[in-house]
Amino acid sequence: MGKKKEKVKKEKPLEKMTAKELREMALELEGIVGVHAMNKQELIEAIKKIKGIVDERKKRTDIDVRAIKKKIRELRELKKQAKEKGDKKKVEILRRRMSRLKKQTRRAAAA
Numbered sequence: 563m564g565k566k567k568e569k570v571k572k573e574k575p576l577e578k579m580t581a582k583e584l585r586e587m588a589l590e591l592e593g594i595v596g597v598h599a600m601n602k603q604e605l606i607e608a609i610k611k612i613k614g615i616v617d618e619r620k621k622r623t624d625i626d627v628r629a630i631k632k633k634i635r636e637l638r639e640l641k642k643q644a645k646e647k648g649d650k651k652k653v654e655i656l657r658r659r660m661s662r663l664k665k666q667t668r669r670a671a672a673a
Contacts, residue, residue, distance in 0.1 A: 576606045576615075584609065625670040634663050 576584065584605040588597045594608045610617070641656040 576609060581605065625666065627667050627670050630663050630667050630670075634660050634667075637663070 579587070581602040584602060585597050585600075588594045588600075588605055588609055591609065591612050593612050597605070597608075600608065609615075637656050637660045641653055641660070644652040644656060
C-alpha cells in the first residue's frame with residue numbers, strides 16, 4: 563500500500579486574504595463576535611489579537627479613513643449649497659479641499 567501524500571495547506575498572510583476568507587477563519591476561532599459586521603481591517607486585527615500575533619511594523623494610525631470620508635460628504639453638501647448661491651470661488655475652494663482629502667484616503671489605503 564502506498565502512502566498518501568498529505569496536502570499541507572500553506573496559509574497566506576492575513577493582509578493578502580479576502581474579507582470572505584478572513585470571516586471564515588474568524589468563525590472557526592473562539593472569542594470573536596460580530597464577524598459579519600466587521601470590515602477587512604477589523605477582521606485582521608481581531609484574528610491577530612486571538613492568535614497573539616504582534617505587528618512588527620505599525621501603520622500610521624493618525625489617518626482615519628471613515629472620518630475623512632465623513633468630512634468629504636459634509637464638504638460635498640457645502641459645495642452644493644455654494645453652487646446654488648452662485649459662489650464660484652467657494653465652489654472651487656471646496657472642490658480642491660475635497661480633492662486633497664480623497665488623495666489622503668487613497669494614500670492611507672495604499673499604506
